[in-house]
Amino acid sequence: MKIIFIVPPQVQLLDITGPAHIFYEAKVLRPEIELYYASIDDTAEIESAAGLFLSKLTPFKSFSLSKEDYVFIPGIDSSLFSDAVFLESSQGFFQWLRVQYAAGATICSVCTGTFLLAEAGLLKNKSCTTHWNYFSRFAAKFPETELKRNRLFVEDKGIFTSAGVSSGIDLSLFILERLYGQRFAFEIARITVVYFRRGSDDPQLSVFLQYKNHLEDRVYAAQQYIFEHLSEKLQLEAIADHVNMSPRNLTRLFKKTTGITVGEYLNIVKAERANHLLSNGHKLDYVAAQCGFDSDKQLRRLLKTHKLN
Known part of the structure:
Protein backbone atom coordinates (compact mmCIF):
# COMPACT_ATOMS: atom_id res chain seq x y z
CA MET A 1 0.00 0.00 0.00
CA PHE A 174 -10.77 7.60 9.71
CA ILE A 175 -8.98 5.89 6.81
CA LEU A 176 -6.97 3.70 9.20
CA GLU A 177 -10.16 2.74 11.04
CA ARG A 178 -11.75 1.74 7.75
CA LEU A 179 -8.68 -0.29 6.75
CA TYR A 180 -7.75 -1.94 10.05
CA GLY A 181 -10.63 -1.40 12.47
CA GLN A 182 -11.56 0.92 15.30
CA ARG A 183 -9.14 -0.57 17.81
CA PHE A 184 -6.17 0.00 15.50
CA ALA A 185 -7.16 3.64 14.89
CA PHE A 186 -7.59 4.09 18.63
CA GLU A 187 -4.06 2.79 19.25
CA ILE A 188 -2.61 5.22 16.72
CA ALA A 189 -4.57 8.08 18.29
CA ARG A 190 -3.23 7.09 21.70
CA ILE A 191 0.37 6.82 20.46
CA THR A 192 0.18 10.28 18.89
CA VAL A 193 -1.79 11.71 21.83
CA VAL A 194 -4.60 12.91 19.58
CA TYR A 195 -7.46 13.70 21.94
CA PHE A 196 -9.97 15.12 19.46
CA ARG A 197 -11.16 12.15 17.39
CA ARG A 198 -13.70 13.65 15.03
CA GLY A 199 -15.85 12.09 12.36
CA SER A 200 -17.02 13.29 8.95
CA ASP A 201 -20.30 14.64 10.34
CA ASP A 202 -18.70 16.81 13.00
CA PRO A 203 -18.91 20.52 12.16
CA GLN A 204 -15.69 22.40 11.42
CA LEU A 205 -16.38 24.85 14.24
CA SER A 206 -18.07 22.74 16.92
CA VAL A 207 -18.51 23.97 20.48
CA PHE A 208 -18.87 20.42 21.81
CA LEU A 209 -15.68 18.74 20.62
CA GLN A 210 -14.34 18.94 24.18
CA TYR A 211 -16.52 15.94 25.06
CA LYS A 212 -14.27 13.85 22.82
CA ASN A 213 -11.17 15.04 24.63
CA HIS A 214 -10.25 11.56 25.84
CA LEU A 215 -8.73 8.26 24.78
CA GLU A 216 -11.29 5.90 26.34
CA ASP A 217 -12.24 3.68 23.41
CA ARG A 218 -15.48 2.35 24.94
CA VAL A 219 -16.83 5.85 25.52
CA TYR A 220 -15.65 6.90 22.06
CA ALA A 221 -17.49 3.89 20.57
CA ALA A 222 -20.63 4.90 22.47
CA GLN A 223 -20.34 8.46 21.16
CA GLN A 224 -19.93 7.22 17.60
CA TYR A 225 -22.97 4.98 17.99
CA ILE A 226 -25.00 7.96 19.17
CA PHE A 227 -23.91 10.03 16.15
CA GLU A 228 -24.72 7.23 13.72
CA HIS A 229 -28.18 6.50 15.19
CA LEU A 230 -29.31 10.01 16.09
CA SER A 231 -32.54 9.73 14.09
CA GLU A 232 -33.62 6.74 16.20
CA LYS A 233 -35.18 6.68 19.65
CA LEU A 234 -31.97 5.80 21.41
CA GLN A 235 -32.11 3.93 24.69
CA LEU A 236 -29.25 3.60 27.15
CA GLU A 237 -29.56 -0.19 27.01
CA ALA A 238 -28.92 -0.25 23.23
CA ILE A 239 -25.88 2.01 23.53
CA ALA A 240 -24.45 -0.08 26.38
CA ASP A 241 -25.09 -3.31 24.48
CA HIS A 242 -23.21 -1.92 21.46
CA VAL A 243 -20.05 -1.38 23.55
CA ASN A 244 -20.48 -4.65 25.51
CA MET A 245 -21.11 -2.98 28.84
CA SER A 246 -23.97 -2.91 31.30
CA PRO A 247 -26.00 0.32 31.36
CA ARG A 248 -24.83 0.96 34.90
CA ASN A 249 -21.13 0.58 34.08
CA LEU A 250 -21.43 2.66 30.92
CA THR A 251 -23.19 5.42 32.87
CA ARG A 252 -20.36 5.54 35.40
CA LEU A 253 -17.55 5.40 32.85
CA PHE A 254 -19.17 7.97 30.53
CA LYS A 255 -19.62 10.49 33.37
CA LYS A 256 -16.09 9.88 34.67
CA THR A 257 -14.58 10.31 31.19
CA THR A 258 -16.57 13.26 29.80
CA GLY A 259 -17.90 14.99 32.90
CA ILE A 260 -21.53 14.67 31.74
CA THR A 261 -24.08 11.86 31.58
CA VAL A 262 -25.03 9.87 28.51
CA GLY A 263 -28.43 11.58 28.48
CA GLU A 264 -26.90 15.06 28.69
CA TYR A 265 -24.50 14.22 25.88
CA LEU A 266 -27.31 12.87 23.73
CA ASN A 267 -29.30 16.08 24.15
CA ILE A 268 -26.26 18.24 23.38
CA VAL A 269 -25.55 16.29 20.20
CA LYS A 270 -29.20 16.50 19.14
CA ALA A 271 -29.24 20.24 19.73
CA GLU A 272 -26.09 20.73 17.68
CA ARG A 273 -27.38 18.56 14.84
CA ALA A 274 -30.73 20.37 14.89
CA ASN A 275 -29.13 23.82 14.74
CA HIS A 276 -26.88 22.71 11.91
CA LEU A 277 -29.81 21.36 9.87
CA LEU A 278 -31.98 24.40 10.57
CA SER A 279 -29.17 26.75 9.52
CA ASN A 280 -29.04 24.88 6.20
CA GLY A 281 -32.73 25.60 5.52
CA HIS A 282 -34.38 22.33 6.53
CA LYS A 283 -37.93 22.45 7.89
CA LEU A 284 -38.68 21.87 11.54
CA ASP A 285 -40.55 18.58 11.05
CA TYR A 286 -37.66 17.12 9.03
CA VAL A 287 -35.13 18.22 11.64
CA ALA A 288 -37.23 16.74 14.44
CA ALA A 289 -37.31 13.38 12.67
CA GLN A 290 -33.54 13.49 12.04
CA CYS A 291 -33.02 14.01 15.76
CA GLY A 292 -35.25 11.13 16.84
CA PHE A 293 -38.28 13.15 17.94
CA ASP A 294 -41.94 12.39 17.27
CA SER A 295 -43.01 16.03 17.18
CA ASP A 296 -41.81 19.57 16.57
CA LYS A 297 -42.81 20.39 20.13
CA GLN A 298 -40.15 18.07 21.57
CA LEU A 299 -37.52 19.65 19.37
CA ARG A 300 -38.56 23.20 20.32
CA ARG A 301 -38.29 22.27 24.00
CA LEU A 302 -34.80 20.87 23.49
CA LEU A 303 -33.59 23.91 21.55
CA LYS A 304 -34.97 26.23 24.21
CA THR A 305 -32.96 24.36 26.85
CA HIS A 306 -29.77 23.99 24.81
CA LYS A 307 -29.12 27.32 23.15
CA LEU A 308 -25.89 27.39 21.09
CA ASN A 309 -23.81 30.53 20.78
Whole structure:
Protein backbone atom coordinates (compact mmCIF):
# COMPACT_ATOMS: atom_id res chain seq x y z
CA MET A 1 0.00 0.00 0.00
CA LYS A 2 1.61 3.23 -1.15
CA ILE A 3 0.75 6.51 0.58
CA ILE A 4 2.01 9.36 -1.63
CA PHE A 5 2.27 12.77 0.02
CA ILE A 6 2.41 15.47 -2.62
CA VAL A 7 4.60 18.43 -1.64
CA PRO A 8 3.63 21.49 -3.73
CA PRO A 9 5.38 24.84 -3.44
CA GLN A 10 4.28 26.99 -0.49
CA VAL A 11 2.81 23.91 1.20
CA GLN A 12 1.10 24.40 4.57
CA LEU A 13 3.27 22.33 6.89
CA LEU A 14 0.71 20.85 9.27
CA ASP A 15 -1.45 19.77 6.32
CA ILE A 16 1.29 17.36 5.29
CA THR A 17 3.17 16.58 8.50
CA GLY A 18 -0.01 15.75 10.47
CA PRO A 19 -1.26 12.97 8.17
CA ALA A 20 2.31 11.85 7.43
CA HIS A 21 3.02 11.25 11.11
CA ILE A 22 -0.24 9.35 11.60
CA PHE A 23 0.65 6.99 8.77
CA TYR A 24 4.26 6.78 9.98
CA GLU A 25 3.04 5.45 13.33
CA ALA A 26 0.67 3.09 11.52
CA LYS A 27 3.58 1.79 9.43
CA VAL A 28 5.39 0.71 12.60
CA LEU A 29 2.54 -1.73 13.25
CA ARG A 30 1.62 -2.45 9.62
CA PRO A 31 4.85 -2.65 7.58
CA GLU A 32 2.95 -3.11 4.31
CA ILE A 33 2.35 0.66 4.39
CA GLU A 34 4.91 2.51 2.26
CA LEU A 35 5.33 6.28 2.55
CA TYR A 36 6.61 8.50 -0.25
CA TYR A 37 6.99 12.27 -0.68
CA ALA A 38 6.61 13.67 -4.18
CA SER A 39 7.05 17.06 -5.82
CA ILE A 40 4.59 18.22 -8.48
CA ASP A 41 7.43 18.92 -10.91
CA ASP A 42 11.10 17.87 -11.21
CA THR A 43 12.16 19.97 -8.23
CA ALA A 44 13.75 17.92 -5.43
CA GLU A 45 13.42 20.73 -2.89
CA ILE A 46 10.62 23.18 -2.11
CA GLU A 47 10.06 25.98 0.38
CA SER A 48 6.98 25.67 2.58
CA ALA A 49 4.64 28.56 3.34
CA ALA A 50 6.33 28.81 6.74
CA GLY A 51 9.79 29.11 5.19
CA LEU A 52 10.99 25.58 6.10
CA PHE A 53 12.55 23.74 3.15
CA LEU A 54 11.64 20.13 2.31
CA SER A 55 14.15 18.23 0.19
CA LYS A 56 14.97 14.88 -1.47
CA LEU A 57 11.51 14.74 -3.03
CA THR A 58 10.65 12.26 -5.78
CA PRO A 59 8.96 13.59 -8.95
CA PHE A 60 5.28 12.60 -9.08
CA LYS A 61 5.66 10.94 -12.47
CA SER A 62 7.85 8.25 -10.89
CA PHE A 63 4.75 6.66 -9.37
CA SER A 64 2.08 4.47 -10.94
CA LEU A 65 -0.69 3.65 -8.49
CA SER A 66 -3.54 1.16 -8.07
CA LYS A 67 -6.69 0.74 -5.97
CA GLU A 68 -4.67 -0.13 -2.84
CA ASP A 69 -2.89 3.23 -2.88
CA TYR A 70 -3.59 6.74 -1.55
CA VAL A 71 -2.54 10.23 -2.59
CA PHE A 72 -2.57 13.11 -0.08
CA ILE A 73 -2.57 16.67 -1.41
CA PRO A 74 -2.03 19.34 1.26
CA GLY A 75 -3.05 22.98 1.22
CA ILE A 76 -0.95 25.73 -0.29
CA ASP A 77 -0.61 29.48 0.11
CA SER A 78 -3.73 31.16 -1.26
CA SER A 79 -1.67 33.39 -3.59
CA LEU A 80 -1.16 30.36 -5.84
CA PHE A 81 -4.89 29.83 -6.45
CA SER A 82 -4.85 32.45 -9.19
CA ASP A 83 -1.19 32.23 -10.19
CA ALA A 84 -1.36 31.50 -13.94
CA VAL A 85 2.30 30.43 -14.13
CA PHE A 86 1.90 27.94 -11.27
CA LEU A 87 -1.35 26.51 -12.64
CA GLU A 88 0.09 26.13 -16.13
CA SER A 89 3.25 24.44 -14.81
CA SER A 90 1.05 22.02 -12.83
CA GLN A 91 -0.89 20.68 -15.83
CA GLY A 92 1.34 17.60 -16.08
CA PHE A 93 0.68 16.83 -12.43
CA PHE A 94 -3.08 17.31 -12.89
CA GLN A 95 -3.03 14.84 -15.79
CA TRP A 96 -1.08 12.32 -13.70
CA LEU A 97 -3.59 12.74 -10.86
CA ARG A 98 -6.50 12.00 -13.20
CA VAL A 99 -4.74 8.84 -14.43
CA GLN A 100 -4.10 7.59 -10.86
CA TYR A 101 -7.72 8.22 -9.90
CA ALA A 102 -8.92 6.33 -12.97
CA ALA A 103 -6.64 3.44 -11.95
CA GLY A 104 -8.45 3.24 -8.61
CA ALA A 105 -6.18 5.17 -6.24
CA THR A 106 -7.94 7.04 -3.43
CA ILE A 107 -7.32 10.79 -3.62
CA CYS A 108 -7.31 12.87 -0.43
CA SER A 109 -6.91 16.61 0.04
CA VAL A 110 -6.31 18.64 3.16
CA CYS A 111 -7.45 22.25 3.57
CA THR A 112 -6.98 24.23 0.34
CA GLY A 113 -5.60 21.17 -1.44
CA THR A 114 -9.23 20.95 -2.55
CA PHE A 115 -8.48 23.78 -5.00
CA LEU A 116 -5.82 21.61 -6.68
CA LEU A 117 -8.27 18.71 -7.03
CA ALA A 118 -10.80 21.05 -8.59
CA GLU A 119 -8.18 22.48 -10.97
CA ALA A 120 -7.43 18.90 -12.03
CA GLY A 121 -11.11 18.41 -12.90
CA LEU A 122 -11.64 15.69 -10.31
CA LEU A 123 -14.41 17.45 -8.39
CA LYS A 124 -16.75 18.29 -11.26
CA ASN A 125 -20.30 17.19 -10.32
CA LYS A 126 -19.03 15.90 -6.97
CA SER A 127 -19.31 17.17 -3.39
CA CYS A 128 -16.40 18.36 -1.29
CA THR A 129 -15.33 20.64 1.53
CA THR A 130 -12.40 22.95 2.20
CA HIS A 131 -11.26 25.42 4.86
CA TRP A 132 -14.17 27.62 5.95
CA ASN A 133 -12.22 30.80 5.18
CA TYR A 134 -12.21 29.95 1.45
CA PHE A 135 -15.82 28.83 0.93
CA SER A 136 -16.87 31.88 -1.09
CA ARG A 137 -13.76 31.84 -3.24
CA PHE A 138 -14.11 28.14 -4.01
CA ALA A 139 -17.84 28.34 -4.77
CA ALA A 140 -17.30 31.24 -7.17
CA LYS A 141 -14.48 29.52 -9.04
CA PHE A 142 -15.93 25.99 -9.18
CA PRO A 143 -19.74 26.28 -9.42
CA GLU A 144 -20.12 22.70 -10.75
CA THR A 145 -18.91 21.28 -7.45
CA GLU A 146 -21.25 20.97 -4.46
CA LEU A 147 -19.50 22.56 -1.50
CA LYS A 148 -20.34 21.11 1.92
CA ARG A 149 -19.85 24.10 4.16
CA ASN A 150 -19.76 22.65 7.66
CA ARG A 151 -18.07 19.27 7.42
CA LEU A 152 -14.67 18.09 8.60
CA PHE A 153 -14.25 15.83 5.62
CA VAL A 154 -16.35 14.59 2.72
CA GLU A 155 -16.07 11.41 0.65
CA ASP A 156 -17.43 11.20 -2.88
CA LYS A 157 -16.56 8.36 -5.27
CA GLY A 158 -13.09 7.64 -3.92
CA ILE A 159 -12.13 11.26 -3.29
CA PHE A 160 -11.77 12.63 0.24
CA THR A 161 -11.60 16.37 0.91
CA SER A 162 -11.02 17.75 4.40
CA ALA A 163 -11.56 21.10 6.04
CA GLY A 164 -8.07 22.12 6.99
CA VAL A 165 -5.01 21.65 9.18
CA SER A 166 -5.93 19.19 11.97
CA SER A 167 -8.84 17.71 10.01
CA GLY A 168 -6.19 15.98 7.89
CA ILE A 169 -5.30 14.04 11.04
CA ASP A 170 -8.98 13.21 11.59
CA LEU A 171 -9.23 11.98 8.01
CA SER A 172 -6.09 9.86 8.36
CA LEU A 173 -7.45 8.16 11.49
CA PHE A 174 -10.77 7.60 9.71
CA ILE A 175 -8.98 5.89 6.81
CA LEU A 176 -6.97 3.70 9.20
CA GLU A 177 -10.16 2.74 11.04
CA ARG A 178 -11.75 1.74 7.75
CA LEU A 179 -8.68 -0.29 6.75
CA TYR A 180 -7.75 -1.94 10.05
CA GLY A 181 -10.63 -1.40 12.47
CA GLN A 182 -11.56 0.92 15.30
CA ARG A 183 -9.14 -0.57 17.81
CA PHE A 184 -6.17 0.00 15.50
CA ALA A 185 -7.16 3.64 14.89
CA PHE A 186 -7.59 4.09 18.63
CA GLU A 187 -4.06 2.79 19.25
CA ILE A 188 -2.61 5.22 16.72
CA ALA A 189 -4.57 8.08 18.29
CA ARG A 190 -3.23 7.09 21.70
CA ILE A 191 0.37 6.82 20.46
CA THR A 192 0.18 10.28 18.89
CA VAL A 193 -1.79 11.71 21.83
CA VAL A 194 -4.60 12.91 19.58
CA TYR A 195 -7.46 13.70 21.94
CA PHE A 196 -9.97 15.12 19.46
CA ARG A 197 -11.16 12.15 17.39
CA ARG A 198 -13.70 13.65 15.03
CA GLY A 199 -15.85 12.09 12.36
CA SER A 200 -17.02 13.29 8.95
CA ASP A 201 -20.30 14.64 10.34
CA ASP A 202 -18.70 16.81 13.00
CA PRO A 203 -18.91 20.52 12.16
CA GLN A 204 -15.69 22.40 11.42
CA LEU A 205 -16.38 24.85 14.24
CA SER A 206 -18.07 22.74 16.92
CA VAL A 207 -18.51 23.97 20.48
CA PHE A 208 -18.87 20.42 21.81
CA LEU A 209 -15.68 18.74 20.62
CA GLN A 210 -14.34 18.94 24.18
CA TYR A 211 -16.52 15.94 25.06
CA LYS A 212 -14.27 13.85 22.82
CA ASN A 213 -11.17 15.04 24.63
CA HIS A 214 -10.25 11.56 25.84
CA LEU A 215 -8.73 8.26 24.78
CA GLU A 216 -11.29 5.90 26.34
CA ASP A 217 -12.24 3.68 23.41
CA ARG A 218 -15.48 2.35 24.94
CA VAL A 219 -16.83 5.85 25.52
CA TYR A 220 -15.65 6.90 22.06
CA ALA A 221 -17.49 3.89 20.57
CA ALA A 222 -20.63 4.90 22.47
CA GLN A 223 -20.34 8.46 21.16
CA GLN A 224 -19.93 7.22 17.60
CA TYR A 225 -22.97 4.98 17.99
CA ILE A 226 -25.00 7.96 19.17
CA PHE A 227 -23.91 10.03 16.15
CA GLU A 228 -24.72 7.23 13.72
CA HIS A 229 -28.18 6.50 15.19
CA LEU A 230 -29.31 10.01 16.09
CA SER A 231 -32.54 9.73 14.09
CA GLU A 232 -33.62 6.74 16.20
CA LYS A 233 -35.18 6.68 19.65
CA LEU A 234 -31.97 5.80 21.41
CA GLN A 235 -32.11 3.93 24.69
CA LEU A 236 -29.25 3.60 27.15
CA GLU A 237 -29.56 -0.19 27.01
CA ALA A 238 -28.92 -0.25 23.23
CA ILE A 239 -25.88 2.01 23.53
CA ALA A 240 -24.45 -0.08 26.38
CA ASP A 241 -25.09 -3.31 24.48
CA HIS A 242 -23.21 -1.92 21.46
CA VAL A 243 -20.05 -1.38 23.55
CA ASN A 244 -20.48 -4.65 25.51
CA MET A 245 -21.11 -2.98 28.84
CA SER A 246 -23.97 -2.91 31.30
CA PRO A 247 -26.00 0.32 31.36
CA ARG A 248 -24.83 0.96 34.90
CA ASN A 249 -21.13 0.58 34.08
CA LEU A 250 -21.43 2.66 30.92
CA THR A 251 -23.19 5.42 32.87
CA ARG A 252 -20.36 5.54 35.40
CA LEU A 253 -17.55 5.40 32.85
CA PHE A 254 -19.17 7.97 30.53
CA LYS A 255 -19.62 10.49 33.37
CA LYS A 256 -16.09 9.88 34.67
CA THR A 257 -14.58 10.31 31.19
CA THR A 258 -16.57 13.26 29.80
CA GLY A 259 -17.90 14.99 32.90
CA ILE A 260 -21.53 14.67 31.74
CA THR A 261 -24.08 11.86 31.58
CA VAL A 262 -25.03 9.87 28.51
CA GLY A 263 -28.43 11.58 28.48
CA GLU A 264 -26.90 15.06 28.69
CA TYR A 265 -24.50 14.22 25.88
CA LEU A 266 -27.31 12.87 23.73
CA ASN A 267 -29.30 16.08 24.15
CA ILE A 268 -26.26 18.24 23.38
CA VAL A 269 -25.55 16.29 20.20
CA LYS A 270 -29.20 16.50 19.14
CA ALA A 271 -29.24 20.24 19.73
CA GLU A 272 -26.09 20.73 17.68
CA ARG A 273 -27.38 18.56 14.84
CA ALA A 274 -30.73 20.37 14.89
CA ASN A 275 -29.13 23.82 14.74
CA HIS A 276 -26.88 22.71 11.91
CA LEU A 277 -29.81 21.36 9.87
CA LEU A 278 -31.98 24.40 10.57
CA SER A 279 -29.17 26.75 9.52
CA ASN A 280 -29.04 24.88 6.20
CA GLY A 281 -32.73 25.60 5.52
CA HIS A 282 -34.38 22.33 6.53
CA LYS A 283 -37.93 22.45 7.89
CA LEU A 284 -38.68 21.87 11.54
CA ASP A 285 -40.55 18.58 11.05
CA TYR A 286 -37.66 17.12 9.03
CA VAL A 287 -35.13 18.22 11.64
CA ALA A 288 -37.23 16.74 14.44
CA ALA A 289 -37.31 13.38 12.67
CA GLN A 290 -33.54 13.49 12.04
CA CYS A 291 -33.02 14.01 15.76
CA GLY A 292 -35.25 11.13 16.84
CA PHE A 293 -38.28 13.15 17.94
CA ASP A 294 -41.94 12.39 17.27
CA SER A 295 -43.01 16.03 17.18
CA ASP A 296 -41.81 19.57 16.57
CA LYS A 297 -42.81 20.39 20.13
CA GLN A 298 -40.15 18.07 21.57
CA LEU A 299 -37.52 19.65 19.37
CA ARG A 300 -38.56 23.20 20.32
CA ARG A 301 -38.29 22.27 24.00
CA LEU A 302 -34.80 20.87 23.49
CA LEU A 303 -33.59 23.91 21.55
CA LYS A 304 -34.97 26.23 24.21
CA THR A 305 -32.96 24.36 26.85
CA HIS A 306 -29.77 23.99 24.81
CA LYS A 307 -29.12 27.32 23.15
CA LEU A 308 -25.89 27.39 21.09
CA ASN A 309 -23.81 30.53 20.78
